[in-house]
Amino acid sequence: MFLAIVIPSAVEALHIAARAGTVAARRGVAARIADRVLNESIIYTNLNSGSQNGTVFENSVEYQWTVTRGNWIDNNLPLLTAEVRYSAQGQFSSVRISTLGNPLVTSQPTSSSSTSTSSR
Numbered sequence: 135m136f137l138a139i140v141i142p143s144a145v146e147a148l149h150i151a152a153r154a155g156t157v158a159a160r161r162g163v164a165a166r167i168a169d170r171v172l173n174e175s176i177i178y179t180n181l182n183s184g185s186q187n188g189t190v191f192e193n194s195v196e197y198q199w200t201v202t203r204g205n206w207i208d209n210n211l212p213l214l215t216a217e218v219r220y221s222a223q224g225q226f227s228s229v230r231i232s233t234l235g236n237p238l239v240t241s242q243p244t245s246s247s248s249t250s251t252s253s254r
Contacts (some may be wrong), residue, residue: 157222160195164218164229167197172216172231175201195220206234 167190175186185202199218206213212235219228 153223157227160220160222161227161229163192163195164197164220164227165231167192167199168216168218168229168231171199171201171218172214172233175214175216176233176235203235211235 171186171188179186185200187198187200190197190199197218197220199216201214201216204213204215205211213232214235215230215232217228217230219226221227
């Protein structure tokens with residue numbers, strides 16, 4: 135009789151622990167993807183553009199990401215936010231990270247400039 139009470143409880147506890155592990159693993163992957171797309175957005179794209187989005191598949195799980203640009207405190211300091219949405223255990227979740235970009239340049243330098251070209 136004791137085993138009839140303990141075994142179902144133990145099985146349910148293992149099921150909950152496995153579900154929590156899956157959710158934590160997917161959240162970690164989503165955070166890594168958000169960090170990567172945010173860094174790529176800072177380095178390779180025009181920060182003045184509206185938003186960017188895409189999809190990444192990892193271990194047969196779909197992660198949808200969006201990078202948006204907003205303003206932080208004033209209009210001269212851009213706030214970049216990457217959000218990654220994913221499904222874990224039948225529920226949708228998201229991870230969101232933000233960083234500040236370089237202030238927008240509002241005036242052109244008055245000194246002369248030189249250009250150089252290189253070939254590869």
